[in-house]
Amino acid sequence: MIADPVLRSAGLADAGLLATLHTDCFEDSWSTGAMIEVMRSPGTFGFLVELQPMMPVALALGRIAADEAELLTIGVARAWRRAGLARRLIRAVADEARGRGARRLFLEVAEDNTAARTLYGAESFQIVGRRRAYYTRPGGSAIDALTMRRDLARGWRWLIGR
Template identity: 50%
Template structure:
């Protein structure tokens, strides 16, 4: 299976928004818009990746680097491409990028009820370091706690 990873750029905003919607709307979360991605990519220290598998959009990841810390802002994998290594490949790209920039820690927030994502992050060595009560607001109005996780890069 051929995976092609590229930098997420201004010409990819519609693709990014579509991937995010396909990944998060079924979970009851609000999808990021084209404008959300444009604003984030224009922010200092933000980098993004787009993953294609066999010519089709499979996933994306966005991270932000500030001094010696980095944050995974989002990672989204198309439902038809889950459990095929796409999430791991995107996470690898983020880790390599932030490590090369001098970051010593990579943080993320993950919904407490998102077991597949928590399992992926755990397999990479991320460890829980805190939580944010009612951090995620579902479209239904329900709130879900976020688990803050950290990966040491040193």
């Protein structure tokens, strides 16, 4: 029987696992080498959601620099989408970033990525910038990247534990 998915911190030792899962989430995925490089860079942290040890179904990586954080990547295995896992991961990244002193969380998303944009909008991110023709699709078409930001200040909900 498969238990409820468990969210845990991920580190450099998980680079291979993260890269394998990234391949299931993205057409333009990161190799193990690229993942090791990212995980080694200062301020980087990560989370995995696993069905059981070594069976990951979702991942998110973030990075802190001074009082700002960036969501570097987030992905959920195709079979596990629309189960609330990305929402859990974004909240874990936001909590971790806040705990490390960040006041704002940034990310970049392709303008045509409806699923991710809807998710980020629902999680209080707002569009604050645009990079023209930042991504190139397999057919050659250019897509803008939108920069989104979420405030990490502790509000009244935190005070009453909600």
